[in-house]
Structures are given as structure tokens and as C-alpha cells.
Amino acid sequence: MKLWQALTEKSWLEEGIPPAPTASLAQRRFLSQRTALGLFLAIATILFSLFAVTYLTHSQYPGFLALTGEAWRPLGDLSQLWINTALLVTSSLLMQWSLNNARAGKPALSAGTLLGAALFALQFLVAQLWFWQQLNGMGYGVTSNPSSSYFFLFTGVHGLHLLGGVIVLYSPLSHMWRASGAVPIINSLRLCTLYWHYLLSIWLLLFLLLTRSPETYRVLAALCGVEA
């Protein structure tokens, strides 16, 4: 509604200054960062969506062999991936806890849980790499079939996003180290937490997508209008 009002303004009729926003410097800084992060998440969403649509298209070609299905298929046993997922969930929870601690005025606990979140995220990445090795060892390398190519592609791109996130944790950590005051720390953590939860959601969706049966792919592809 606000946007509609803005876009229907008759600017040629009106003169004068509308009331200026009263946001403080820190608030304006945070709003800018949040806007940029929101845009970045929109871009990342499009990136993953496009990969996913091409995956569904590929899933309808005759040579595509889904990774799941029979027990002997590489993703017949998902226990390893569930463990990896648990690592990322823990990382996300710790990140939220860190934010909550910062809000509650417990900087030491906040820093500790933040480091914990980073550690679990890195552990998730190592576990994913280990799973890559396992798949490769089973004969499902990156070139063996489009389905496994996509597994490496999806997890690789997701992993790079997470790695980027871990590097950006430098920001709240440096605020904590310099004891910059509660507001910059909380604002910084709010953005990191949003990014962490976003990457967790993306991973859950990828997990769901990569482990479906050929029948489900057929239905999804039909819904997207890309059936063979």
C-alpha cells in the first residue's frame, strides 16, 4: 500500500518537503545493509531456482538416473546426509542463540555461541566434502551421470555461499572484539542470522530435491511445464 501510494504521487502538483525520516545514523546504516542483504538473497534464490529448474528438466531425459530409489543407489541410505543436516541446523540454532544473547546483554556468551556456529558450519562443509569423496569412491563421480553432476554442483554452490558467510562472520566478531557497543553487534548478528537461516532453508530444499524418486520428479517437472 505504501509502495502504491509512492508510485501514484502526483509530484508535478505538490511542492514542499515531506516529513524527513527520523532514523538515526546507526539505523540508516542497518537499513542499507538489510536492503543489500535482502537483494542478495533474492539473487541467490534465483540462482538456486534456475539450477533446480534445469535439474528437473534433466530428470526427464532418458539417461537420467536418480540417486535415490533402490537400496543400492548412492542415496538409498541417507543417514550421512541427515548427520550433515543436523550440523547445519545446530549452526543455525547457535547463530540465533548468539543473537538472543547479544540482545539480552550477554556479550561473552554471544561471542562463544557465534564461534560455535562458525565451527559447526565449517564442520558441515568438511562433512559435505567427505560425502563427495564417498560418492566418488562408489563410482558416482561428477561426470558419471547428470544426477550426480547436479549433486556436486548444488552442494558445491551451497557450500561456497556458506563459506562466504563464515568469512563475513568477521564483521560481528570484530565488533565484539572492539567492544563497539550493543547496537552494531546486534545489527550485525541480525544480518548474519538471517543469512544463516536462509542457507539452512536452501540446504533443506536441496536435500528434499536431490533425494526424491523419479515419479516425484515427473510430477514436479509437469508442474513446472518441463515434462519430456
Added chain:
Amino acid sequence: MKYTAIADQPVESHEPSGFISKYVWSQDHKVIAIQYGATAIFVGLVAVVLSGLMRLQLGFPDTFDFINPNTYLQFVTMHGMIMVIYLLTAILLGGFGNYLVPLMIGARDMAFPYLNMLSYWTYLLAVLVLLASFFVPEGPTGAGWTLYPPQTILEGTPGHDWGIIFMLVSLAIFIVAFTMGGLNYVTTILQARAPGMTLMRMPLTLWGIFIATIMGLLAFPALLVSAIMMLMDKVVGTSFFMPALMSLGESVDYSDGSPLLFQHLFWFFGHPEVYIVALPAFGIVSDILATHARKNIFGYRMMVWAIVIIGLLSFVVWAHHMYVSGMNPTFGFFFATTTLIIAVPTAIKVYNWLLTLWRGDIHLTVPMLFAIGFIFTFTHGGLSGLFLGNVVVDLPLSDTYFVVAHFHMVMGVSPVLVLFAAVYHWYPLITGRQLHRGLGRLHFWVTFLGTYAIFLPMHYLGFLGVPRRYYAMGETDFIPESAQSLNASITVSALIVGLAQLIFLANLIWSLKQGRRSEPNPWKANTLEWQTPDLPPRHGNWGEQLPRVYRWAYAYSVPGCKDDYIPQNLPPERVEKLEPAEASKEKPE
């Protein structure tokens, strides 16, 4: 990382003093804009030379030994890619976007100056990687700017080995650079506008840049996805786009890939890309027309909505580039319909430009000449687009010179004319000096008439069925010999137009030191960039006080006012009114 808030502090506290921090690793949006512009113009000149070489081959075949079928295809590919991505996108958004966004909204700098600096250096890296492909074994890729697989990475296509790898890597780096810059432009426009600068008080230049940037941020991921997947097909050996096939008598190691999938991804980016280039041009033209016709832009609100609607529609027309690839007739009908619908908001814009000129006090300055020239070329290019948007017309004309003529008129010549208009218009702001008017007029007339001499006959060649991307026609019964004469005349025109750009370059360089010193606000424009305390604006743009905005950007020739322009930041009480006696002398319209 530094933010606008830091730039909000007094200028002296953060103005860089050393040469390196001021002109090389600069975080000032104006310096970054000039860096973007200079790099884009340099790489654009490379593309101009390539087009000259192509034309030499087409106009005078069997004359130049150094042009063979392979090099010809490489020239075609690199010319197209450089012009579309590395020149037009970069200069309109990285160059003018960077320079104008903070100034036009009344901010001191971009929201994230450090990221802005990083964006330029990443762009430069992309350009260097691209240019490096000229020096790798077998040279750059010759697959055509659309890079369609499977031929792109198969033996037989020039640059199928290293050339294509460098191209894809360069594109990926460019997209990273664009994303950094784009996040900055959008965030800055949304969050750092001066008090009073509502969205609907923004000049149309900003609207064009704003929507084009959002489109770029949403469309470039499709190119990134296709670049990553094709790079994996080439380097790792996956089969995302590569089907099982025989190449040079042997079966290749690919299976089950889909070349068509690449086309969809490419054009999902490729079509919005047309508007990523066009929308900033639309905005700039609107502002130049209004300023130099001393009249408010006709239908401002409709112009804004048209920009937004064009942006939205451009995401649902991509497959009109793929009619000959084959598709369900229902899809063909859908994409033809959406393509024709996009002509409606575009036509609204053209009518509004004309109605802005109608009974205006038109000053035929050099920027105005280029802006009016744009209306001609864009209308011509747009009309031939209506032909090609229809499946039944497109099928016989596809891959002929009619298509070449169409897209050069609509997204080659037109944005380039706007680019020139913009340079002539804002040169005094950027340098504090005027460009030479006589040289500017000569540049305009040779370029404008010359481009017609190049591209108008190409439509006819297309109707004859002359195919594009052919090194030589060979013996083709349905093409008369006279077509070759036409090709020769096109080449002569192209060379003349190419050489005419040297006039422009000479003018740019000569005027830097010798040009007439510009008075502040030489065009008597309303927009904020002309209202800075210094010309050119200093670091921080606005001195101690940020501007306050009281009105829209098009208060030209307002009845009852003494001056024929009222700057956006002029308080209402300081607007000089005519005495009642003088006002009554004003001719009623």
C-alpha cells in the same frame, strides 16, 4: 567497510589526499564512474576495430589475407560480447549509474563505497581476462556471442579450447562485479535519498538506472548458471548441455545433455539484457529532451510506470529468440503475444518524448541532436522488432541480415547515441569544461546519417536472404550480385562512421584542457547534480549541507515564474515570480 554514514561526516575528515587513494584505489563514486567509463570506452574501441575488420571481409572478400573464416568468427563473437556486456552495460550502469545516482538523489556517495571500488576492479579483471583470450592458443572463442553448445566447445569451432574457458570465466567475473555494483545502486536509491526526494520526484534517468539494475541483478544469475554449467561441461566433462554426438567422425565423451536448455537460460538473461541497456538510455533521453526543450516531460507518471512494466514484461518474452529452435506452437503464440504487448509501454514512451518536444522551446544543442537522433533509430529498430516478434515472419528472416539490422538499430545504435548525448550533456559537470560544439555537430551528423547508411540496406539484404555470420557468400543462386555492391557500400559507410568516432575522442581529450570553461549549470537544468557548490563536484558532493528537495525534476517554463527552470532544491520562497503586468503579457497557450 564504509557506509554512506561515514561520507555524511564533514568532507575534510575523510577526503583522500594521496594520488593513489584519490585516483586509483578511490572510493569516490565519481572517480569510480570515470574509471568504469574509461575502461568501457577502451574495450569498446577494440570492438569497433573488430567490426571494421568484419566489414572489410564482407565488403571486399578475398582481399585481406589475415582474415580467414576462423578469425572472422572470432571477430564477430568478440565484437558482440564486448559491445553488449563490457561496453554498454558497464558504461551505462557502472559509468553513468555511478556518477549520477548519488548526485541526483542528493547523497554524498554510494551506500557502500568500498564495495563500489571493489566492483570496478573486479570489472577490470573481467575485461583483462576477456582480452587475454586474444593471446591464448587458437585465440578467442568464435562461437558467436550467444555461445550456443554443443558447437561452442567442440573441435572445429575456433577457440573451442582456451578461448571459451577465458570467455566463460570473464563473464562469471563480470557478473560478480555487476552484482557488487548493482546492490550498491539499488540500496543507495532506496536508502540514501535526500530529504524530500520521494520516488516520484526522481528524474527518469534514475528510474531507468534503478529498474535496469534490478533487472540485471535478477537476470545475470541465468548467465552465471549457464556459464558455470558450460564451464563444467568443458573442463570437468559433465553433460549438462552436451548431448551424445559424433564429432569429426568420433563419438565424444558426452551424453544426455540438452543444448536447448542452454538457449533457454541464455535468453532468460539475454532478453532482459536488451532492456538493461535500453532503460537507462530511455531515462537519460527523457531528461535531456525535457532540459533542452525547456518543457516538463510529458506524462511523467506514465513514463515511470512504462519503465516498470517494460522491466516486468521483459522477463516473459525470452523464447522469441528461439522460434527456429522449435517449440510447442502454444508457446510460440504466448511469446509472440507478450513480445507484441511490450510494444505498448514502449510506444507510450516514444509518444511522450514526441509530445515533450511538441511546442517546446527546443535548443538544438549537441546532446539534444543525439537525443532526437535516438528517437529516430529507436523507432525504426522497434518497428522491425514487431515484424520479428511474429513467429511466421521470424522464421524466414531469422539468421539473416534483417535481424542484424534490427538489433543494431534498437540496441546498438540507439543506446550508443544516448551514450553520446549523455557524454555531451554531462561532460561540463564531470570536467568543468564544455566540449567543442562544432566538432560535436560534425560527430553527430556523420554518426547519425552513417548508421542509416550502414543498417538501412542491411534490412534489404535480409529480405534477399543473405545469412548472418557467414564469412563469404560463396555461390548462392538466390542472392543477386548486386548484394555484393551493397555490402561494399555498407563497409565504406562503416569505416567512415568508425573514423568519425576519432573526432569524438579528439574532442574529449582536447576539451579536457582547452575546452571553454563551463559556467555552473550550463544547461539551466533542474536536477540536483547541477546544483552542487563546486563544478565539478568535490569529494562528498554537497559541502556542509545536504540538499533538500522541494519539487520534481521537470519544473521548466512554469507560468508566472521569471526563470524557465526551477531547480529541485530551490525553496519555494526563493522562486522569483513575474510582476502581474509582465505575467499578463505572457502569451496564453
